Amino acid sequence: MAEIGRISLVVAFVVTAYLTVASALGIARRQADFLASARNGVYAATALVTLAWGTLIYAFATHDFSLKAVTNYNSRATELAYSLSGAYASQEGSLLMWAWGVALMLLIVTLQNRGKHKSLMPWVTAVMGFVATFFLSLLTFFSDPFAKMAVIPPDGQGLNPLLQNTGMLIHPPALYLGYVAFTVPFAFALAALITGQLGDEWIQSTRRWTIFAWAMLGIGNILGAQWAYVELGWGGYWGWDPVENSSFMPWLTGTAFLHSAMIQRRRGMLKVWNLALIIITFTLTIFGTFLTRSDILSSVHTFGDTNVGPMFVAMMVLILAVSAALIWDRLPLLGGENELDSLVSRESSFLLNNLLLVGAAFAILWGTMFPVISEAVRGVKVTVNAPFFNQVVGPILLAIVVLMGICPIIGWRRASLDNLARNFRIPLAVAVLAGIAAVLFNARQPYAIIAFAACGFVVGTVALEFFRGACAQGRVLGRNPILALPNLVWGNKPRYGGYLVHLGIIVLAIGVVGSQGFQTQMEVTLSPGQETTIGSYRLVYTGLTSSQEGQKDVMSAAVTVYEGDQLIGKMTPSKEFYKGFDNPNTEVSIRSTPVEDLYLILNSWNDQAASFKFVINPLISWIWAGGYLLLLGAVVAFWPDARERRREAARIAVERPVTEALQTAEV
């Protein structure tokens, strides 16, 4: 069975290499049969990679220990769901998942654009084909997921218990979908550069791909944070680990791209910047996977010993070199559309937004790579951990939050300062109220108060936009504004979906400020019957029990929780010992309310005396709630919108003959 997987992988590699060349040759020499052959190549390659991926998953599901990957990440006792997820737990398997993702996206793009974008599509195919070929070449020559064991063991090592969690079923696939989906706008950008068709065509066709990639990356990050919170048991959710950072950076630049693309679609500005931004975003996705598979920085995520690091460096260098050369060559075609009317305009506030987002991404990149830089320059390896990132990236993100409140109020083209001042009044009032509320709830540090006030400001802005829009819609429809809200949102999905996303980010930000700034913790050792208080809770430790569940031995502590005089219930933080794994798994016990989380960790014990760490995380559920709101907003923005389609069609219909006429005139 595994032989089928290996063979289809190798054939897929050959086919993708072929379709890349065929597609490029076909369009360069205007030979339709090469293009048709390349398209067939896409279908064939997708089928083959899917077969390879399916074979690997099947091997995991059936505990085929003749494969190294299965032996290392699976055992007979592993449940089916975690057997399936074991397929992407290994370095080779995850590389295969990436390759499969690229092939799948290429297939969808091909099917979506049959008969459309006739001059761009062949180059899109060539670029995506090249990326797929790259990953498949790694799998064929360096990192074989179907590598065999010399001797077939009777049982495998099993999946690391840390990974046996529902979050782990979704987090890696979501993240990978996000990474891979950015290949599409990147391919379109390169195609636009190669063909010289640098109008809105490439950026318009990839709007929804970008939203999809951005949303998946965002959800992937939040799910990862949630997994860390629930599974790792240190009371936090984001450690600014190099691999966490490397999935945050493309999300930040992707956010910048989403916004500046809006400027290009509306005003025809920033063409070079948009191209550069999507190229940087895509390069950062490759960088992310490079960090996980190389040895240059240590992280909980790294795959350990791999040999593919240098290949990724070569790929990044190639992408950047080719893109830079193309942009340089096409520079004459990219200039000229100076449509800026005023410094007080949405355009310039978007530019500031871009500066801050890219600045934040740079700060994270700089901090992540600084240990390597410092070692190269001084020979001393310094560490750069959470305090650095909190202090450097924190203020930048805060400034972005403030900007999120300002941008929707400023009009396109030219906004009058009087108008602006008038529009600021209500949001500023909300900001002040939020700041006061924060102080009333015991916020004392200036940073936290400013942050809450900023969040209030944005909420005020977004609420005002919805209110004004709903009133206007209500007048048009002859209805109550509240009833007109669904019509409002559905009538302009990109815009109001965007506002929902902003709201989601603010909810998330409130959760972050609350949990970062106001966390209370205590470490205490208790004997059975002893109690302690933390926050408004009284915790009574009643004793330890040991049990056996399937493949693990569990030692759990029973803690009865009271809030004031009211009995809340019993919580059981525990430690789980899995056969074959040295370190026990910490299973924390969490009680969540919208106000705060009570988080109990069992650290160690001696006889019946147990050492605990108790944590109170205020507002942390707001982070997950913000994530859901963000996803909802992204879905709304993603949904096909008839009005948007009509507007863009009109714009392209006007633009294309004019551009072509002007280009012929110039020639």
Next chain:
Amino acid sequence: MKALQTVLLATLMAASISLWGADTASADLADDIISELRCPTAGSSQPLSTADSPDAAWMRGFIRAKVTEGWSKQRIVDTLVYQYGERVMAGPAKQGFSLAAWLTPFAIIFGGAGVLGALLTRWLSARKLHDAYLNAEMARGSGETGLRRYEEQLLRELERFE
């Protein structure tokens, strides 16, 4: 206009200055110091606050004891760095080459803002010249620019139509 950008950048500066050395969750000085250090055991990459090793436990105890005795944060950190090396610090030192770690991102952002401001001002004045030229051309009824003018007018009207 420029005032808006200045206000935003001032906010950013004020926030970053107020945050300098002030990312503490707790008012307790000992917790503050502990949160900025890492486990001293060779090969460990854990933060001091959660590390399990005997060295880490000793270090936490040392910090609490010295805080009670009245030592300053700088003196405690310097002593530990002298004993274990810079690797116990969870972040780069705020001096020497490591200062570049802290300053570079802000330098890039403020520098970028400066470049952006200059670019925008140049675009605006170029735009004013361009508009003046177009008006002159329009008065003469020139073909190509007349077409562009219609295009722009159409796009403006489409936007107003929203």
